[in-house]
Amino acid sequence: MTDAEQQGAAYEEEHVHAVYEQIASHFSATRYKPWPIIERFLKELPDGAVGADVGCGNGKYLTVNPRVFMVASDRSTNLVKIAKQHQPHDSVVADVMNLPHPKHSFDFAISIAVIHHISTPERRIEAVKAILELLRSPLAGNPGSGGRALIYVWALEQKDSRRGWDEGNEQDVMVPWVMRAKKEKESKKGKGQKAIDSSNEAEQPSEQPQDKTFLRYYHLYRKGELEQIIGEAGGEVVEAGYDKDNWWAVVTPQL
């Protein structure tokens, strides 16, 4: 690895992987509804297709189609333990940069909300290459006949979202994940306004559980940026679009 890559990997370890490991069960409880475009991609697969879910999180896409076989992977052991309950599939702990699969062995792959956590442009291209490498190669003389992957990333252009980012904003951001403490009934301190405790109180073994905020690193993709890195990784975009604050693309290896 080059120095820049090493730094990128170390940065992601601290600002992505360690965070997910800690928020796993809370995160999982909020991730249960599959997004429609991803659901359609998975449901349209032929029966018996074999694929990978790279960065599977809690495995919410493993519930969509039990007629295919998916080997899911995630960096977070705690999330993989949640994901592995979904039959007939299976889940392993692995890194997108070093996936433990034979090359060109899968009919399909999905990677949903994963490569926006990668912190350098070179590593983003490497990650897309790694996903493309999983897919069946196209047959000679039949471009587009190779396996297909669906990739989703968070968009910079999302002015109507809660976050309100848009064109022109900084693309590399830290996004809070707030784990709400269980509220006790007697402590009504106004509508969602957190009273600032005196430091004395804060140090006492907490009878009042505190909210805990974790920051995760994200790279927000500009319009066209996902297609650009797919091209640089040697992939061909079959279909692409914008869906609720995300850019997505279906990609296949070139001949």
Add this chain to the structure above:
Amino acid sequence: MKLLTLNFLTCAIKTCKSAPSSFPLHPRDASLEVIETDLNLPFLKNILPRLMWDELRVITSELGLPDLPPTPPTREDLVVAAEDAAVEGEESEEEASQTAKDLHRVLLETTVKEGKLVCGNCGHEYKVLEGVPNFLLPGHLV
């Protein structure tokens, strides 16, 4: 981790992937657990062409499981031969043969609970804990 999954796993180290000896990974010091699941006959039929049969035979023999037959079953082998073959709508009435039940047991219900998976090329060992194999590499191997 299911034994079927080993059909799609190799060493995570890039330079190993082009070496034939990196596939399949070899279970070592493995404790197995049978986790029963519903048998899905269409799924078994569809997965047949994807099975690397010789490699699966190596794995089952290394695990001390009963030998798999030398050649893979066919789709027909997975179904109990219908007595009166001309019944309409037979698709829904197909019954799983003993061969299908055995295959389901070994591929989908037999899991590695604890142990290691070893690359035949570089010798790197990947740990399996609580049924979850871990393929994260130490810094010097990335």
